[in-house]
Amino acid sequence: VVLAIGMQPSVDADSLPVQVQLNREGFIEPSDENGGVFPAGVATDALDVNRAVQNATGAALKAIQVVNRVARAEG
Amino acid sequence: MSDEKKFAAYICTGCGIGDRLDAGQLENVATREGRMNVVKQHEMLCSKEGVKMIQDDIDNDGVTHVVIAACSRRAKMEAFAFPQTEVAVTRANLREGVIWARPDTEEAKETTQEMAEDYIRMSCGEIKQMNPPKPSGQQGRNPNVLVVGGGITGMTAALEAADAGYTVHLVEKTGQLGGHVAKLHKRVPFRAAPPGTPNTPDANLPMPEETGIGEIIKAVEGGHQRRVRRHRHREHRLHRPGHRFHPLRSQRTEGVQLRRLPRRGHQPGVRGADQRRRRRSHQASLRRQGSEGRGLRPGRGPEFRRGGQAALRLGRGRPGDLRTPGAPGEDFYRSGQKNGVIFTKGDVKEVVPGDTLTVKMHDKILDEDADVHADLVVLDVGMVPNSGPDPYAANESLEGMSDEEREEELEAQAEAAADENAVTVESILNLDYRQGTDLPQLKWGFTDSHFICFPYETRRTGIYAAGPVRRPMDIRQAMDDATGAAMKAIQEIENAAQGRAAHPRVGDLSYPTFRREGCTQCKRCTVECPFGAIDEDEERYPQYNESRCRRCGTCMGACPVRVISFENYSVNTVGAQIKECSIPEEWDEKPRILVLACENDAYPALDQAAISGEEISPWARVIPVRCLGSVSLSWVTDSLNNGFDGIIMMGCKRGDDYQCHFVRGSAMANERMAKVGDTLESLNLEPERVVVHEVAITDIERAPALIKDMEETIEKIGLSPFKF
Numbered sequence: 001v002v003l004a005i006g007m008q009p010s011v012d013a014d015s016l017p018v019q020v021q022l023n024r025e026g027f028i029e030p031s032d033e034n035g036g037v038f039p040a041g042v043a044t045d046a047l048d049v050n051r052a053v054q055n056a057t058g059a060a061l062k063a064i065q066v067v068n069r070v071a072r073a074e075g
Numbered sequence: 076m077s078d079e080k081k082f083a084a085y086i087c088t089g090c091g092i093g094d095r096l097d098a099g100q101l102e103n104v105a106t107r108e109g110r111m112n113v114v115k116q117h118e119m120l121c122s123k124e125g126v127k128m129i130q131d132d133i134d135n136d137g138v139t140h141v142v143i144a145a146c147s148r149r150a151k152m153e154a155f156a157f158p159q160t161e162v163a164v165t166r167a168n169l170r171e172g173v174i175w176a177r178p179d180t181e182e183a184k185e186t187t188q189e190m191a192e193d194y195i196r197m198s199c200g201e202i203k204q205m206n207p208p209k210p211s212g213q214q215g216r217n218p219n220v221l222v223v224g225g226g227i228t229g230m231t232a233a234l235e236a237a238d239a240g241y242t243v244h245l246v247e248k249t250g251q252l253g254g255h256v257a258k259l260h261k262r263v264p265f266r267a268a269p270p271g272t273p274n275t276p277d278a279n280l281p282m283p284e285e286t287g288i289g290e291i292i293k294a295v296e297g298g299h300q301r302r303v304r305r306h307r308h309r310e311h312r313l314h315r316p317g318h319r320f321h322p323l324r325s326q327r328t329e330g331v332q333l334r335r336l337p338r339r340g341h342q343p344g345v346r347g348a349d350q351r352r353r354r355r356s357h358q359a360s361l362r363r364q365g366s367e368g369r370g371l372r373p374g375r376g377p378e379f380r381r382g383g384q385a386a387l388r389l390g391r392g393r394p395g396d397l398r399t400p401g402a403p404g405e406d407f408y409r410s411g412q413k414n415g416v417i418f419t420k421g422d423v424k425e426v427v428p429g430d431t432l433t434v435k436m437h438d439k440i441l442d443e444d445a446d447v448h449a450d451l452v453v454l455d456v457g458m459v460p461n462s463g464p465d466p467y468a469a470n471e472s473l474e475g476m477s478d479e480e481r482e483e484e485l486e487a488q489a490e491a492a493a494d495e496n497a498v499t500v501e502s503i504l505n506l507d508y509r510q511g512t513d514l515p516q517l518k519w520g521f522t523d524s525h526f527i528c529f530p531y532e533t534r535r536t537g538i539y540a541a542g543p544v545r546r547p548m549d550i551r552q553a554m555d556d557a558t559g560a561a562m563k564a565i566q567e568i569e570n571a572a573q574g575r576a577a578h579p580r581v582g583d584l585s586y587p588t589f590r591r592e593g594c595t596q597c598k599r600c601t602v603e604c605p606f607g608a609i610d611e612d613e614e615r616y617p618q619y620n621e622s623r624c625r626r627c628g629t630c631m632g633a634c635p636v637r638v639i640s641f642e643n644y645s646v647n648t649v650g651a652q653i654k655e656c657s658i659p660e661e662w663d664e665k666p667r668i669l670v671l672a673c674e675n676d677a678y679p680a681l682d683q684a685a686i687s688g689e690e691i692s693p694w695a696r697v698i699p700v701r702c703l704g705s706v707s708l709s710w711v712t713d714s715l716n717n718g719f720d721g722i723i724m725m726g727c728k729r730g731d732d733y734q735c736h737f738v739r740g741s742a743m744a745n746e747r748m749a750k751v752g753d754t755l756e757s758l759n760l761e762p763e764r765v766v767v768h769e770v771a772i773t774d775i776e777r778a779p780a781l782i783k784d785m786e787e788t789i790e791k792i793g794l795s796p797f798k799f
Contacts (some may be wrong), residue, residue, distance in 0.1 A: 023267035025402040045267075045401035049527050051552065057530070058558030061235055061565065070241040 007046035013038075038062040082197070083113035084445060085129055087120035087145035087169070095174040096191045101144065102562040102592065104192045108655075109199025110790045113138060121154040122143050129155075133162055140205065140688075142198045144191075146170040147682045148699065149497065159584045163205040163643055167191075167198035168697075176691035176779075186665070186693035193656050193696055200655030204647040208585035213621040216572035218242055220564050223504065225305075226254020227288065227550055228542030230295050231557035232564075237302035239565055242268030243697070245295060245305050248503075252292045252305075256550060262286045265551050267402035280410035281403065286550070335375045403551075421445070424569045426452055455590055458547040463503035466511020466607070506535065508623075510607035514540065518731060521546055523738065531563045532578055534606050534624045534738055537571070539563045571622060579675060579736040580626045580701070585641040587630055589617055593638035600630035600639060605739035625738035628705025637709060649698055653710060656696050658718040661798045666694045666720040668782060674699040675736045677770040677778060678756040686774045692782045694720075694789075702726070703767070704740025708747060711765060712754055718798035721763075721785040725770040725778065734771060741769070761792045 009026040013019075020037055021029040027046075028039035040059035041052040084105040088098050098116050101572040105114045117125045118144065130137040142144040143155055144167035157164055170192050177187040220236045222229045226246030232242040256262070263280035272278050295303050304626040399408040412418070427433040429477040471615040501787060502512040515534040517541045522540040524533050531539040541560035567577050589600075600617050601609040608623035609630060617630075631639045637646045649671075659665040678699045685691060700706055702724030711722055728734040728740040735741035744767065751765050766785065768776050 022270050023402055024270055024406075025270045026270075027267070027268060027402055029266055045403070047401065051400075051555070052529070052553065053527060053530055054559050055556045056559075057562050058555045060234075061239060061558050061562035064562070064565070065235070065240075069238075072240060074646045 007042060009043060011043050036063075036066050079137065080134070081138045081277055082111045082127075082140045082142070082199070083111070083115070083132055084111040084142040084144060084199060085120055085125075086114070086116045086195075087125070087143070088116055089119040089121075091174055091356045092145070092169050093118065095179060096169065096188055099688070100188065101169075101191060101195050104195045105142070105144075106198055107201055108404075108750035109142075111142065111199055119123050119433055121151040124155055130157070130174045133157065135365070139163065139228060141165075141200045142167060142195075142202050144169050144195055144198065145715060149679055149682055151688075155158075160207050160210065161752065163202060165198050165205060166196040166470065166683075169194060171685040175685035176681075176689075177693060178690060189657075190664075190696075192478075196655040196657065196696070197652040197696070200651035201648045204369075204645060204651045206642040208269060208583075208642045210574045210584060211586055211621050212220065212574070214571045214574045216568070218568060219244060219634040220561070221246065224254070224542075225249075225252040225295070227291070228557040229258040230253070230291050231554045232541055232561045233303050234291070234294055234299050236561040236565060237299050237556045239561070241302065241568065243303045247305070252295060253288050256286050256288045257292070259286050259288075262550050263407050264403055267406045278404050278411060279740070282410055282414075287686055308747075312783070314799060343404040345503055358418045359586045416621070418793055419445075427545050436566045460522065461503065461543045462516055462522055462544055463513030463522050464511070465516040465520070467515055468509070468511060480489065501699050504538070506607075508607040509533070509601055510604075514538065520752060525733070525738075528734060529578055529682070529736065531560045535604055535627060536577055536608070536664050537564075537567050539567075545618055557669045574621075576624070576626045583626050583779070585626060585643050586621045586624055587619060587626070587628070587639055587641055589619070589634075589640075590638040591616060593636050595636055597635060599633040599635065603704075603739075604630055605737050605743075622727060625737060627702040627740050628704060629737060629740045629743055630702075632703075632705045632707055632740075632747065634707075637707060643703075644701060646709060649700065649707075650713060652698050653714045653717060653719075653743060656717075656719075658664045660799055661794055664794070666786065666794055667718065668692060668695045668721045668723060668785050668789070669714045670695050670697040670725065671700050671703070671710065672697050672725045673703055673727055673741070673770070676772040677774075680725075680778045681771050684779045687775055689776060689779045691779045694786060695782045702735065702737045703744035704735075704737055706744055706747075708750065708754070710752055711748075715758055715760060715764070715795070716797055717796050720789045720795045722765045723781060723785055724765075724767045726767065728769045758797070760795065763788050763792060764795070 009028075011022070011026055011028055011062070013022055013028070018035045018036060018037055020034045020039070021031040023029050028037075028043050030039060030044060038059040040056040041047060042054075044055060045051075048053060086092075086098055086105070092098070093116075102114050102116060105111045113136065115128065115132075117128060118123050120129075129138075129141060129143075133141070139162055141157065142160055142594050143164065147168045147170060148166035149622070151169070155164065155166070156308060173187060174193060177183050177190070220241050220243045221234075222233045222236075222243055222245045225245055227244060229247070230252060230335050234247045237243050247579050251257075261283035262350050266281055268278070268280055272280070295305065298304065305734050336583045379441050399405050408418075419436075421436040422439065423434055423436045425435040427435065431448045431450055432452055434449060434452060436445055436447060437443070438664045440528075450727075506512050513525045522533055522545050524531060524540050531541065531545075533540050539560040541557045542548065545556070551783045570577050570581065574584060575581065581715060583713045594616055596615045598611070598615075598617075601611055604624055605627070606623055608620050608625075610620065611620040626641065628641065628644060631641070631644075631646065633639075640646060651771075653669065655669065658667055670681075678697070679699060681691065701725055706724060714722055724730070724744065726744055727736065729739075729742035729745060733739075733741065748765070752762055755762050755765060766781075768781050770781070
């Protein structure tokens with residue numbers, strides 16, 4: 001008998017330097033209010049491998065956007 | 076830098092190499108047999124001092140070619156990252172390849188040392204055939220991203236790339252932004268319930284929300300941060316990604332003039348989600364409002380839309396398969412229940428019209444026939460990608476046909492194409508490739524892109540598929556996907572800026588060239604390149620487009636006259652390794668097994684096997700290859716002639732669910748190796764001596780076992796008679 005498994009986030013929001021938006025399940029909601037913190041993969045939701053990869057690639061770009069924006073501002 | 080070559084070998088004695096092997100003897104081999112100009116030992120080559128020793132020799136002693144005999148080429152890559160264009164570097168794998176793969180016993184000592192000496196010989200042979208790659212200057216920096224398709228995916232990709240500081244050109248065929256999402260009334264909620272929401276049936280749960288498409292369209296039309304430029308035109312043509320982009324008969328353009336687009340450098344792009352949806356009548360998602368349906372008018376009011384949304388969202392997938400992915404999906408499902416949507420599961424047999432609709436179905440949960448009365452039946456939608464014509468579809472339909480059948484089929488195809496009522500698939504990208512105008516497809520018309528190992532990558536370098544053109548997906552996933560694809564396009568822009576290869580040989584500066592005098596214009600390279608990187612020039616010689624090339628070497632493996640090579644990887648670099656490997660006399664009873672292992676999966680699997688303590692046969696000599704597709708038939712013939720007793724080729728999984736990093740390389744190799752039988756027959760050798768295996772990176776127990784199998788086979792059939 002193989003039982004279906006659920007996924008629980010292992011996000012410890014208190015240990016993050018900024019306050020992030022969580023949902024009822026404890027996953028981090030992607031949000032502008034998270035500042036420079038971009039959740040990726042199963043930190044954002046119960047995802048399969050494919051969606052996690054998708055999500056993570058996008059999250060990498062979000063972080064690069066911040067770096068580039070700061071670099072431009074500092075010119 | 077002078078053209079004079081100076082060869083140096085550095086032997087690391089750290090990590091137990093010095094304890095297990097006779098390093099002095101290895102030095103002798105490198106000096107006497109390998110004919111290296113400089114040979115040095117170091118107790119920890121990857122340390123600062125070790126690397127400095129090598130760097131000093133490069134700077135002060137004119138060393139141009141370096142053999143590093145230490146750990147696997149997959150380890151300590153940063154430490155040994157000498158400037159690619161100045162020095163050629165190869166690695167002899169003494170750690171994972173020898174001492175970790177062999178037991179530390181007195182009996183094994185002799186064969187272990189022989190293994191190490193062979194790897195030194197092989198690397199010394201290889202390095203003499205290698206040269207530092209010279210930049211071609213074909214590529215340059217071009218910070219423009221072209222997005223094809225103005226739906227939710229295309230627009231998201233455009234905005235995200237613009238946010239990262241790149242100029243974006245968005246092309247939408249219809250002239251109307253928004254795509255399918257603009258036609259939706261609401262979308263399923265993106266977010267799950269906020270913290271503190273009680274887990275009770277009457278809790279407030281996220282409901283369908285505004286699609287938000289208006290804001291996105293506004294941002295794109297407003298030229299978001301002055302970086303998004305919209306182009307409206309019907310026809311455009313992409314010509315060699317590395318070179319230029321010029322439209323044909325553009326009708327109207329907005330924003331920048333197309334002719335002002337930079338002419339040099341790479342032109343990566345992101346394919347948008349211009350997909351059509353088609354109703355599939357046999358897949359019905361049922362929805363019932365209340366018990367008897369209280370006067371719901373079809374197509375009106377938020378109640379209907381909401382229910383329709385529920386069916387749309389939940390009913391996707393295989394028949395009878397409801398999916399509610401993630402926390403938002405589950406909350407949305409619950410909010411549907413809360414709002415009176417009853418979910419049931421079954422096979423629909425018939426929908427009977429009347430005052431209300433009666434759906435006759437077999438309830439799968441209760442395993443009984445049931446009638447459901449409904450005011451409205453919403454059918455599940457499927458997704459059909461709008462990928463344009465598949466460049467290889469015509470060829471595939473001809474596979475396995477006799478000449479006569481082929482002729483008939485071609486005639487039928489021509490007739491069908493000539494029929495004016497025929498539905499012709501319009502090209503989307505109008506690529507100017509010898510191998511067709513659009514992206515190659517895998518299954519059901521979706522763009523060929525490995526969805527787990529290397530998503531977004533298509534078989535056209537610099538073009539990344541995003542959204543439902545790649546696989547069916549919902550709005551939220553498509554937006555994630557668009558962001559990821561924008562990331563890939565930006566990566567490629569930055570790689571091209573430095574003349575470096577894209578995935579999976581990221582950072583590689585070498586690219587293939589061919590010797591014109593030897594070329595017979597057989598076109599095998601142009602036909603077999605999995606990425607359509609090679610065209611033909613006016614004189615019908617192959618014309619390489621560096622910016623399309625992934626450096627897999629499939630062209631090299633295809634070339635029957637061996638004129639195609641990379642500066643640091645060629646028929647000769649591997650040929651030299653095969654030649655330099657010592658073949659013991661027949662009465663020594665020490666067989667030699669050549670393993671040509673794909674550097675992406677099989678080679679790391681063997682490394683990992685050694686790390687995990689698996690033993691690898693002492694008779695094996697492993698040579699990493701860029702892809703099994705790059706394997707030249709001459710390597711097989713040469714090694715058999717040199718007295719190798721068995722040859723194992725390890726490549727990635729091929730077929731529809733391929734894992735080959737170069738998509739078709741492994742499949743090509745398999746097709747070509749079917750011809751090896753003739754070679755074996757002509758040499759009067761047993762067919763079992765040459766095998767091709769599919770090996771995944773996780774096959775850490777299986778990979779050494781396959782070598783062991785060959786050892787046993789050789790024991791059975793005897794050593795090769797070609798030992799001199």
